[in-house]
Amino acid sequence: MSFQTRKFFYGDIPEVAGGQNVSSQPSINENNWPLWEVFIRSKQGLDHKHAGSLHAADAQMAIENARDVYTRRMEGVSIWVVESRYIHASNPEESESLYEPANDKVYRHPTFYVLPEAVKNM
């Protein structure tokens, strides 16, 4: 198996929506380390959050580099890394149609319902 080194960047989306047919752009140099996205859990009980990205030859090196770069001051207790090319993202140009259905459903918010003052604890 050979590594694909075509890069995606965080927040990026492939030209073809959904990340299919990604081989259209050949990489310049097969020997370049791929790009990884780093997610850090800052303490137990919290979600992993995107911290940044880095290049590494494999997952283990990505985790070790992430430790060196992103947790030098005890910023994390757990690290996830994922190769950037595996991240699929929504397209900002489609934001309107994608999020539009949520816009007119105000009844999904508690403040939509007006109750008498007498009702407590609700």
Place this chain on the structure above:
Amino acid sequence: MQDLEKLFQDKIDTEIKIEPKDWMPEAYRKTLIRQISQHAHSEIVGMLPEGNWITRAPSLKRKAVLLAKIQDEAGHGLYLYAATETLGVTRESTIDDLNSGKAKYSSIFNYPTISWADIGAIGWLVDGAAIMNQVMLCRTSYGPYARAMVRICKEESFHQRQGFEALLVLSRGSKEQKVMCQDAINRWWWPSLMMFGPKDSESTHSDQSMKWKIKRMSNDELRQRFIDMIAEQVKVLNMTLPDPELKWNDIRGHYDFGEINWDEFWQVVKGNGPCNRERLEARNKAHEEGRWVREAAMAYAQKKAGKKAAA
């Protein structure tokens, strides 16, 4: 096309950050690539003058501090290279531009570190000047750049404090130490002021960058703010700044200061500073000598991945 441009400017005007896949004018993208990669190169080249003193730091404590600081600079370079990559350029081409001399980095790092006091002066003055700029950039309009700057600013304040503290120790020391402290301040003061770039009246990139909110304060504003700050701090050291014209101006509410030697500034920018050649040679040497490591790591990863697929 005009609509897209208007939409873009509306976002900027209403303080909505621009993210990598959003539409942006080509000139905005180019300006950011230039500025962020220059910034990244500065962090990386900036490790060299300080690296000069790792083995000669006066105590184990100072050595540990210096190592930690230099490691931070490497990290800062990485955050910024990653932000540059979100604009669609590869890491390799960005680094090639540095190594070939095509890309610029901050001229301050073309000055030599000839005494231990220089390490203190760099922390206090050079990092101090950088922080003025970086605090402003935490609010820059491009999301990945702003996020990198927030992270950098959090780490950078220890750099300035350790530098001032190192000078403070010297300023309270022997006669020789005091002379060394003053000498370092004398040599680093003017180059630090040059870090803010040309005067507003001469700066070619400023207007558009302000409109796009890449920059939010002008070179002269930031420089004045820095001078006002340092002119007070230097009193704590019982040292002086090498500018006979430096004087508080009650009417302006700022310090007046003497003329910067812009000839020197442009000479160093153009590659004729004391250490320009040495710095580039060091970067190229590191890049070449690391090549087999990069290749071996990749070959190993491919071999391992192959074995896993076969199993």
